[in-house]
Amino acid sequence: MKFGKYLDEKKRALWAPHYVDYKALKDLIKDCAAAAELNDGWQSSQVTSLSVTRFSSRDLPEEQFFKRLDQEVSKVGKFTAQLVTTLRGRLQKLQDSVHKDLKPGERDELLEEAKAIGDEFLQLEKYVNLNYMGFHKILKKHDKALPQTPCRQFYISHLHQQPWVQGNYSELMVVLSNIFSEVRGDTLAEAQGGSAQAFNRSTTKYWIRTSDVSAVKRTIIENMPVFVFNAENYSGDAQLVNSVYFDNDSLELYHGRLDKKPGALAIRVRWYGPNDPSLCFVERKIHKESWKGEKSVKERFTLPEAKVVPYIEGEYTAEEYEEGLRAKGKSEEDIAKASKLFREIQLTIDSKQLKPFVRTQYMRSAFQMGHDRSVSFTLDTNLVMLKENPEGAPTCAISGRWFRDPALPVSRTEITRFPHAVLEIKLALPEGESPPEWVADLMESDLITEVHKMSKFIHGTATLFPEMVRAVPYWMDDESIRASILNSAPDAKQIDSRARDAQIVAEEKPRKRRGPEPAAGDEDSTLHHPLLGEGPTLQLMDEGGAAGAGRSLRRVGAPPAERPWDKVLAWLPGSKNKKPMATTIPQRLEPKTFLASERTFLSWMHMAITLASIATALLAFAGSSKDKLDPLHKVGGNLVLFVAFILLPLSILIVAYAAMVFVWRSNQIALKQASYIDDRRGPYLLVTLVVLALTAIFVASSVDLVTAWKETHSSGYKAPVHTAVHKQLFDNLGSQLGRI
Incomplete structure (x- = not known):
């Protein structure tokens, strides 16, 4: 669908005059292209980016385009600011109306108003996204039509500086969340005492399109407040989280976590907030088999940032750590537990030669009803993974650091930006109890897509290494x-x-x-x-x-460089002068793939050997019939030779085909190609040849049969007793043919 039509379908009718005039800008680009072609590019070549040279009192077509573009950007910015001001006023008025002694009717009215404000914010975000996309498309179209005066890269940077593009309304989501919480009359859940109760705990991860994040947030805050751990580290409704994962050069921890091996480890150092780390959390996750009734374990202890490097290098001992805990007044039980974890992680780092490997960074929003953890959500946005050891620069170990020096530049191959948000739904419900209806509806909606056991550490490592x-x-x-x-x-x-x-x-x-x-x-x-x-x-x-x-x-x-037999195999599937896909994705390969290829090869060989055996036997039979005077043997011997000369080359062709396909397919599998490894043409060709061969044999046999009958009927040869029956059959057949 053309973007102009898409824009017309998606725009809100009430705001239609305030959207970017995509058609007018596109017409101006056509005028610019026509003028450039008319003037042989002379005038257009004088215009670069937004710097326009005037040749007369009348604006050039490209100058008109940039003026109109600026007007459209300004129009969208003014309308966005107007909408935000109006919504902020409505939100402030609603916040002033909320108090504890609300009547049921008033409570319902306030909830409806809060939902209406939330809907308006979603419409505002869609408006901004749609207009941004329109400017993005029109600039791309400009550079395509006028390659001599590219402006997209410059103007996109200019566009990013606009307040309506940079607008962050997350703090308004927090206010809206608090209003929903107060209107509902939420109370903090108290710790449950008494007898132990069996709970089913489950954690599921989902991907969310960037354009749907606000809709998911709105759905959650209507039923559950934003849970703020530490207001100092929060920016609006989210806080920045950095996690440095450890591994060795063989990626032992990565492959263990990927294979879900029992006891597979993940070790990381995490800190919160946008500033340099001060208090760090050293964490260890151990995978357990849930189908065995075991639960994965996550443990952590805290360290000052200055102690992380000595801890990794083994210079900071458990005894020193215990003394620090005693100075803080910790109980001996807590000290013993923390010291045990301290020693185990330090021993693992030393024995496995672990080092900082991959960092994940994201903005995390948490949603939870006070301290009640029966239903909770975490939403991670702006997810980035980067190499902790820079390329072409001293590693963390050499430079005496445990995390990457922020002053060093980050190259393209050292960072990957995940295009979606990651939602984690945690349920801890009594056995037999279903999640709340609104949670079930969200889990089944099209806004989120489940990704089983998705891991940021695994994704970052697989992408960057x-x-x-x-x-x-x-x-x-x-x-x-x-x-x-x-x-x-x-x-x-x-x-x-x-x-x-x-x-x-x-x-x-x-x-x-x-x-x-x-x-x-x-x-x-x-x-x-x-x-x-x-x-x-x-x-x-x-x-x-x-x-x-x-x-x-x-x-x-x-594939590697062209091999000598590649041209011979050029007619095979997957090798017919096709440009390889730019997005080559490795496929799942297992030993059974090679075994299946061998079984296919042996099946073709079995067919070829069977045909070759029949042809060889027919040749032997034809040789033994040459010296016999019986016309039946003479004519039949010629037929046998004909059949043998058809079947034997056919069997040789099948052997050659099977061998060539087996070699080609084995190479494709060994090189982990993402193309098809099945042959879609060879079997059809061979079946066609077999059908033609059998048809030729049938026709030759029919002709030979008539010829043999004529030979025996016209000659005075008397058939021996053992061929009398055959002669009688020929006579009967001849009489039938004569009647026809």
Whole structure:
């Protein structure tokens, strides 16, 4: 669908005059292109970006375009500011109307007004997104029509400085959440005492399109307040979270977590807030098998930032840590528990040679009813993963740091930006009890998409270290995150010797994709149907990033230089002068894939050997019939030779085909190609040849049968006793043919 039509369908009728006039801007671009063509590019070449040279009192077409573009940006900005002012006033009035002694009728009216304000904020966000997309599209169209005067990159930067684009209304969501909470009369839940109660605890993760985040937030805050742990670290309704994950050069912890091995570890150091870390949380997560009734364990203790490096290097001992806890007045039981965890994590770091590897950074919003954890939500937005050890600079260990120096620049291959928000729903309900209806409705809605066992650490490692991992998670195949993966893919020339060694190991051990199997007959569904649909987002992407990264990612799964037999195999499927996809995604490969290829090869060989055996036997029979005087044997011997000369070349052709396909398919599997490895043309060709051969044999047999009858009927040869029956059959057949 053309964007102009899309804009007309999606715009709100009440606000229609205030949207970007996409058609007028597009017409001005056509005028600019026509003027440039008419003047042979002379006038247009004088106009660069927003600096316009005037040649007469009349504006140039391109000058008219930029003036109109500025007017449209200003129009959208003024209307957005007007809407925000109005909504803030309504919100303040509603907040002043809320008090404890509300009557039921008043409470319902205030709830309806709060929902109406929430709906208006959603409409405002859609308005901003739609107009931003319109400017983005029109600038792209300008650069395409007028490549001699590109302006998109500059003007997008200018657009990002506009208040209506930078607008952050998260603090208003907190106010709205508090209003909902007060109107509902929420009370803080108290700790449950008494007898122990069995609870079913479950955690499920979902992806949310950027354009749907506000809608999900609005749904949650209508039923549950924002849970603020520490107001100092919060910006609006969210706080910044940094987590530094540890691993070694063989990615032992990554592969253990990916394979969900019992006891698989994840070790990280986390801090909260936008400032440099002061108080750090050293955490350890241990995976347990839930189907065995075991629960995964998450433990942590705190350390001052200055003690993290000595702790990692083993210089800060457990005895010193215990003394610090006693000075704070901690109980001996708490000290013993914390000291045990302190020693175990320190021993793991030393024995496994762990080091800072990947950092995740995101804005986290938490939603919880006081201290009642039966239903809680965490929503992570602006999710970023980056390499903790910079490329071409001293590592953290060499520079005496435990996290990346923020003063160092971050290159494209050192960072990946996740395009979706991640919602985590935690339920701790008594056995037999269902979640609240609104939670069930949200879980079944189209706003969120479940991604089983999604892990930020696993995704960041798989994306930033593609040449080192032996396996990748199943969600890496999803089309909706492909561009972000390609933007971070390294160029082939940037892969160092260690990476090349790792890739050799990866080629010897096929790269696998862990996770749910696709349905039978739907192998390519994950490559063509985005997990989150095709909804547009406001994520600004580098134009050359995806294409360039597409070339570099092919380093992992692309074929090597052309081999001598490639031209011979050019007629086979998957090798017919097709340009490889820019988005090469590794597929799931297992030993059974190689075994299936071998079984197919042996099946073709079995057919070929059977045909060859029949042909050889017929040749032997024909040789023994040459010296016999019986016309039946003479004519029949010619037929046998004809059949043998058809079947024997056919069997040789099948052997050659089976061998060539087996070699080609084995190479495709070994190189982890994302193309099809089934042959869609060869079997049809062979079946056609077999049908033609059998037809030729049938026709030749019919002709031979008539010829043999004529020979025996016209000659004076008397058939021996053992052929009398055959002669009688020929006579009967001849009489029938004569009647016809």
